[in-house]
Amino acid sequence: MRPIVLGAALMAAAPLAAQQVVTSSGPARVAVTIYRAPDRGAADAINPAWLGGYALISEEREVAIPAGDATIRFEGVAAGMLAETALVEGLGAGVSEKNLDAELLSPRNLYARAFGRPVTLRRTDAKGHTREEPAIIRSAPDGAAIVQTKAGFEIANCGGLKDAIAYEGLPEGLNARPTLSIATHAASAQKARVRLTYLAWGFDWQAHYVVKLAPGAQAAEMTAWVTLANGDTTGFAQAQAAVVGGKPKFEESREEPEEAQDLVLHCRLSPVPPPLNEAAPVFAPPAPVAMMADIMVTGSKRMMAPPVVVKEEVLGDLRLYRVPMPTNVTAHSQKQVALMAARRVKLGLIHRADVDVGAEDGESQQARIRLRMANRKADGLGLALPAGGVAVVQQVGAAALPVGEGAMEDKAVGETANVEIGTSPQVRLESRTRRINDRVEMITATARNANRWPVHFESQQLLPDGARVISASAKLGRQDGHPLWAVTIPAGGKVSLSYRLQLPR
């Protein structure tokens, strides 16, 4: 016998029980501030199927509050709302309690609520004839339906009949979506402009930097974009949108919404193992990943000067980047706005390979390529740069070809960013260690450049604890507590370094 799943379409609409319930259907004004997924690294892309970030949503609503005790229901809030963060301001009388009703209207919940109640059984036989018959539900939805009909007690959907259940109305307390309601008590009826503020899951944003580079150049054209994504089923029209840079602490774990279990009427009569002594909780399988329909990317003219650039603002120890005009933050979509307009930026392109004394010898290693940018006005920057991906492109003919990709952490003004964008097969380093005696070693390192232009090369000398460099063939600087060999390798040339190492006793 084929199980059927009862559709909610069978339900007749019915009024809710009369009570002082005021429904606010939607906000008059809304602001959405999006925060990055707390555990997503600077280099990791947004996962559009499961947005791990969150948003602060702040709505203004016109509500007519009746005199006496009343319940105000807020509709059209984000489905990912964290109800414990909800804050309602602007009610003169104050809020005595807030409720989030999460018991959802589903075939199974409807069946459970109809226990012991009369329903209509629509029975279709093998010939396709349909007849309706009154019945009373006698079992809970676990397992399958057992109903009482005129004939006696029988199992729905058994013995050649296909049964559908039609209910007489909607029970109280079941909602189509999780719904926030507040209880108010007002002395007299009044119209209020209420501000509702809450955090909600299912948002994310990411910064992307694009650096257009000429080989060997000391400056580049840089643009940056903010991509913001809304994975919620609720969209926000004409919203004041902003994103927050920095790392606020946010430790909520995103809980799966309580999965509405299916109601399956099956007719399997063979014995099943007797129930366990402990009524073990039944875990629902994980929710299917929400499909992201209609991913909409705006701002396609990426390399042209964009008309709109987000406005930076200090927010305590964080940074707020505000989209300067109202915008639609549509459900299941992402959107791009410029973080900064194209500008010329001074930067250094450095090839880097370290000498790890004591590690394996003689092997040639590829240099890693780093972008070095000082975040200051003099070099064309000097603004708080939020963490994000960095793409390096090079103009070849008409196309800007990607030549490297990396990521950058949050960079405050005055900091220097080192962004590793890839490894170079053209620039290599070899090093050798020769033992002179118990306490002295001789190190030689050779760096080669096969490019048709000179490169800046840096190499940290990672020494054993307590070791000292004596008589180096080139002047060594210091970086991160290590001796640093910084040199320019000519086009198609090589440079060498040698020094003695005094080891501790």
Place this chain on the structure above:
Amino acid sequence: MMKRRAANWAPLLLGAMTYASGAYAAPVNAQGQVAITIYNNDLALVQDVRQLDLPKGRALTDFADVSAQIRPETVTIAAPGAAVVEQNFDYDLLSPERLVDKGVGQPVTIIRTNRATGVETTERGTILANNNGTLVQIGNRIEVLGDMDARLVFDQLPEGLKARPTLSVTLDAAQGGRRPVTLSYLSRGFSWKADYVAMFDEKAGKLDVQGWVTLNNTSGTTYPAAKLLLVAGAVGDGGGGDGAEQPRFRPTRPAGIVGTQAAAREQVGDFYLYPIANPTTLAQAQQKQVSFLDVKGASATKSYWYRNAWAATSDEAQSFASVINFSNAREGGLGDALPAGTVRVYTRDASGAPQFVGEDNIGHTPMGSTLALKTGEAFDVKIQPTVEKREKIDGAEWERVAQYRITRDGKAETVSVDAPKAYWRTHMAYRLTNARAVPVTVEVVQAGLDRGWHDTRVSAESAKGEMRNADERVWKITIPAQGSVNLTAQIDARY
């Protein structure tokens, strides 16, 4: 146990006619006056006083609408003038399989449908067996139900199968009559915690705090108009229940000071009670919030904190943690004990709208405590620790590190063991930067100084530090606006 016979059908049908006209009437709930005491650790005591009409002598009473997550071993029943004979918690649930199983050997009606004509024929028969297929006997024939295009209709539901887990109690009453029967039990599926909304004004140094109690009911049952009492504590979890995560090793967060003032609240044992004034409906799958604290203008300060593990170099600058410090003392503070929960901090942006700037969890906090909330990492205040140099300090000094006393043939003898005393000197440099428009004071913690020798020394430092304990040295440094400070320290240790 009530037997539901087919003969009972007529009044039910009549009932159906009246129902059919409109929505459901309010669901009939068997609960009486319910009081629920909720603890922090998924535990609640439910007390349910029901007015029951008990017959004289022994009788079985079903208690419907108890929590679906009841712990049946904790049920107690008090009925004046009646004694409890036995209590049963039935979880043998009614399902098609169990219905047929229990129906083996029973007469049933078999309705057979002719596939070609759709005509139904009704016969009486008996279920013979239900083992991987159902066998029925009709007269002298034995057939397999699955091959028959037939369905079974039972005259009655078998005894002992319940639609949902049910508590049933056999009571022996000396006199018949109506009386209050108190049912109390422990249940899972309830929890509560505190949620605080803190509006922080850094310039004014003020903090407005609203406290909300957040209740969750996932017990599977709705309790209309229940009296609620919340206990700020966890019982029976063997300690460690102050509501906040316990650090596994040393505290890796800025520390507060625990207070000793008593709040003006009722206590049970060592726990504070938070009663909720009016009877409240606690619906299944509902999260409910009730206000319990609203304080405006408590003083609060911002500070910065960073803890470096031993000898760690970062090739990139690390953010200081932003910390908000305030007190819940009577004077200048929030003036109440704080139940465990989450504090979410908001700050107004340039347009005056509140924006979320981070959150932190607190444990149950007695009144008079100083709290340090770590709300996130500062964008503009950073530190880059570097191990500049490590060198061995050679010395001719030797030290007796161990001395044993051995008694041999009744004669005590002392054995000394000498080991070379070797120190490593580590030169640490910390580059502190502040891109903010105001000077900030930061707290730098260098940890990992104590590894069991207890003799690590800081032999030189660029600013005066202080040993907070054997493991941690703390420097308080002011970094000028848009400036930087280099802090250096020379640490002599055995490793």
